[in-house]
Amino acid sequence: MTNARIADALEELSVLYQLDGADRYRVLAYTNSARTIRNHGSSVEEMARAGTVTELPGIGETLEEKILALVETGEIPAAAELKEKLPSGLIEINRIPGVGPKTVRRLHDELDVTGPEDLRAAAEAGQVRSLKGLGPKIEENILEGLDRLEAEPEGPERKTLDRMLPLAEELVGALRGHPDCDRAEIAGSVRRMADTCEDIDLIATSHSPKKLATFIAGHESVSSSGNASENGIRLETQSDIGVDLRLARPEAFGNLLQHFTGSAAHNTRLREAAVAEGLHVSEHGIKDGKTGENDRFRTEEEVYERLGYSYIEPTLREDRGELEAAREGKLPDLVERRQVRGDLHCHTTLSDGRNTFEEMAAAAQELGYEYLAITDHSASHGFGDNVEAGRLLEQIEEIRQFNEKGGELRLLAGSEVNIHPDGTLDYEDDVLAELDWVIASIHTGFSRSEATMTARMIAAIEHPEVDCIGHASGRLLTRRDPYPLDYEAVFEAAARSGTAFEINGNPKRRDLSDVHARMAREYGVKIVLNTDAHSTAGLEYMAYAIATARRGWLGADDILNTAPWWKQPLSK
């Protein structure tokens, strides 16, 4: 059972407990454990079976027992009992914004509501407003929420970072250009460079905050907006992306930025730790519980320093051990864009790319790279974009001729070869031996078992001509789940054979993920930052590969393509 599936089950149980009226801290224990498990790289099922799962923070004996029952029987007894008691439709109703567990429980107890259909009937009949504390406005919200629930049963769509970042930058630019703006910055999950984001968080400081809020509501990308207040404004944009702008006075810029950068889990942990020292942290400052004095800071560095931490980069703020590391001065020196010397995965018109290798080379040189690997698809690739061995050998010769011209950029002759379902590759070894750089990737047969997928990948890892594994999980963010894979086993094999793993920077992939990239480093596996560019513009995806590496605690030393090409420790 995957960690994601275990986390889903615990999250469901937390909702059930909530609807059942359980103590909020008990509910919190379940949601926290779900998050911890979702963020853990190696198999939690194995940890549970080995009796080591209580080593994870926030998981004690009770949760261990429940996780063990889940992986052994496919069900948590407590969840099954609660489902008997509470109609499943109540969980759906709970997803309507503004309708929390307390309200759901009252709708069930007092109006016999069991699901969305009942609720719609009750709301249309005006029964909801008859309950004490509920009124016509809430009834209206419920009906709107039910419509949305029908239209989007999965909830508000999370969007990949590339859809958010340009809009966020444009809006922050507009804010900065306004005379009443002191400083403005992107915050939230966009600033943390998360894989996907639900909305855009912006912060700004101003002496006339309300004027600034009113100004941004008039931006051409804004389709509608809430009320402009001293504290901020909520916007909806033409591209269906929600934007929260938070405002404060200039002297608290650091507090505001720290608070709204999050993550929620990072901030919660930060505030809990501060309370132990009598300090109360909020977006307005750091308050001393004894003296009542509230300190405001202009920079985040000062906020962290006041609380006893070294500065924590936004990409690390996910409650994955960064606070402890910052207290002990053990944060990693994260890789930076300027340290990347080349890109080792791109496509050309030879397979399914849009530009020739000469055009790709020119673009790579523009980016200041020293080398670029041309890695078109291989012989068995579908959609007519396959490259037969004979044609590949011709391209190798063309690339050698290109290099002989003595330009500044060195091209590497490579290929992205398919790993067949049986673990073999789709070029003969003597063809692969002609190449400078071989990436092996899985493009077909995703629905095999974990054991099969793992054996298949290990076969490729151990192949003497393979240098690197491409987009290892096969996930497409918001569209396709990763296939099952035993990461401990593949990283062990890769560390043994000296095979690297890429972080694919395509914003739909970000694969390896941050969690698995970090895990790979712990196993001693070298990482390559690649774009998988299918056009010259695609080379810009390096920014996302770097973001994932930084979220995965990686430094330049962990990454092969921060070194000159001739220093690459090739596996062949």
Add this chain to the structure above:
DNA sequence: GCCGTTTTCGGCCCGACTGTTTTCAGTCG
């Protein structure tokens, strides 16, 4: 339900907003 160089029991982050209320509960991020 978890956790402890203040605690093995009694704590467990902070504030804004909304809709319903004359002082607040519930929800959200």
